Amino acid sequence: MRSIDWDALLGVAIDAMKRAYCPYSGFPVGAAGLADDGRIVSGCNVENAGYGVTLCAECGMVSDLIRSGGGALVAVVAVNGDAVPVSPCGRCRQLIVEHGGPSCLVLMPGGVTAMSDVLPGAFGPHDLDSVGATPAPASSATKEGNDGDL
Numbered sequence: 001m002r003s004i005d006w007d008a009l010l011g012v013a014i015d016a017m018k019r020a021y022c023p024y025s026g027f028p029v030g031a032a033g034l035a036d037d038g039r040i041v042s043g044c045n046v047e048n049a050g051y052g053v054t055l056c057a058e059c060g061m062v063s064d065l066i067r068s069g070g071g072a073l074v075a076v077v078a079v080n081g082d083a084v085p086v087s088p089c090g091r092c093r094q095l096i097v098e099h100g101g102p103s104c105l106v107l108m109p110g111g112v113t114a115m116s117d118v119l120p121g122a123f124g125p126h127d128l129d130s131v132g133a134t135p136a137p138a139s140s141a142t143k144e145g146n147d148g149d150l
């Protein structure tokens with residue numbers, strides 16, 4: 001298995017955290033992810049006066065993944081304003097599993113944890129397939145190619 005340079009990922013996440021736009025919560029978050037081709041992608045939280053419109057750091061990170069070429073996430077970390085790993089919220093877990101699959105590793109506050117344990121029983125493309133409600137994307141995270149390929 002590929003060895004993960006968690007210190008490098010943490011450094012990128014901390015840099016991203018410092019760019020967060022969080023005037024409402026005062027809670028900056030930075031996220032960094034390692035893609036399966038070795039790219040490192042990142043994002044920070046971007047809040048909004050319409051509080052529910054807020055974008056989490058992991059959301060920006062996934063956008064960066066897709067924008068910069070797609071592929072699958074193999075490792076992810078998010079940090080808070082103290083540069084300490086923070087637990088991804090439920091919505092972000094759903095985002096990460098879509099683009100990292102169950103084997104993607106997350107540096108949680110308690111240590112490195114596979115997405116299969118971070119979000120057990122995740123809803124995914126297979127649930128859409130099961131009732132023929134497709135076309136479900138066969139994402140790189142499920143090793144069946146990227147539906148966004150041109």
Ligand code: THU
Nearest residue numbers: 025027029045056057088089092
């Ligand atoms: N936040 C993230 O960016 N990621 C998470 O996984 C949890 C929460 C942000 C959203 C909001 O801007 C702030 O943290 C406080 O909830």
